[in-house]
Amino acid sequence: MTAPTQDGLLSRRRLTLVAIEFVVALAIAIVLFPFLWIFLASIKPPELVTEPNVWMFPPTAANWHDVLLESDVPKNIINSFVVSVATVIIALVTGCPAAYSFSRFKTGSGTRFSVLAAEMMPPAILILPLFLVLFRLGLIDTLAAVVLAHLTFVVPVVTWFLIGFFDEIPRELEEQAMIDGYTQFQAFYKVILPVVRPGLAAAAVFGFVLSWNDMFYALILTGGESRTLPVAIAGFWTFRGIDMGKMAVAILVAVVPILIISFFIQKHLVRSLGGGAVKF
């Protein structure tokens, strides 16, 4: 057997690369195709939306107009937005100091794990008592009810996330601040928090996305006026019939902003979610 020539090696390597690029391109196509098709459905004339093989057609903005200006969807968007923002703020206020404590005082991997375990709690077990309590308090069909329910999974995730960010900050930073006369709390508040701001932003965005995307709790706890966007989307295709074009618009409205903001936190996610797991 002769050694492969330099030429043979090179072309084989190039062939491998082409094969890899082909597979990745195929995966990208599989990810993008549903979005493309839904977008086409949203601008198709109503009589063509049920035809699976129509690619060229005179586009119409009727669906977009109807959904954005003459339906409840803008209200649903506002509901979802209010719920997500309120949830994230409460999650940051409660989670951030605790995450710092877990990170700095080594409160044990047990406590860390319990935070993760809390996130994994099946919603089935929490929704029954939450529903009953909120029912007694007269809070069913209010946004406050949804916020309370969303806290059950957003608080643990945000906390878990932030532990990773605090872990990355060298201890010398607050040790120096404490030598300068700060108490440990002042060091946390005035020195560490500003440094960890990108982490806070990433955690906030991630928490926002989780809350924005939930349908299970919102389905049970809201109705009519307080419906959030995911619940409203589901209402476009019921046993009473479907309105494909309008549903497509509602889906895109729910999905596209999230795709855009998720883009900015992907890098942080790879680091903190994956990084924390690697250590763990």
Place this chain on the structure above:
Amino acid sequence: MHLRFRLILPLAAAMTVIMAYPLVFSAWISFHDYRLTRLQDVRFRGVENYAFILSDAPFGRALVNTMTFVAGAVSIELVLGLGLALLLQRLVRFQNFARAVLLAPMFITPIAVGLMFRFLLNSELGVIPYYLATIGVEIAWFDERLALFSLMLIDAWQWTPFMLLMFLAGLEALPKDPFEAARVDGASAWITFWNLTLPLLRPVILVALIIRALDAFKVFEYVWAITRGGPGDATETILFHIYKTGFRFFRLGEAAAMAYVLIGILMFLVIVLYTAMRRR
């Protein structure tokens, strides 16, 4: 009180209200005949709820369906996610673009994913069955035999990106030296993968598997969007079954007992997975 505990106080208070209290209340409910339609007349039933559901065929069916779904979906996601991560790592051009697109599905609301695929795979309106039919492949995606499998594929579309994210982070964190040594020794890519990459990645694989499996047990939106448990009970999953028992039939006692059985199964699963992966 030491600062470490004072910092945890807000989180502890929040978790008591939104997690600990519901858990205890749920446990209490599970031992009572607790119906939404008869809130004035709640009776102690001891373990009767548990005895009933453990011999209840629909509950058993929902459990089997869910476990099949989790095992199938998570296996597909593990293989595809690991494969894509390895390919992405070797990509020379467009690496960031490819990563950004391939991670996208995990950020969007599952109800939208469910409805998109209900549309894409619908036997009359759907573009995918239409083009499959032109090459002679006729698949009824949501008939009794295939529906659960189709839901697995949809789950894989949305959550393979999570596996990809974990493995990209894991691969990035691997030490470089062993791979350099393997290359110098002339080890093939296959040998390197089996003897180096896979063993070194084991902790990340373990964490990714546990997180994803626990999350897949919560599957609800795809079922809600597409099959509502049918045809027959082919896609009746555990969370959907609990939802129906609690909020359609108002039998909260049984629903709470089901949720506790589910938690038991999940804890058992985590322990088994953990010890199995650690032992090797």
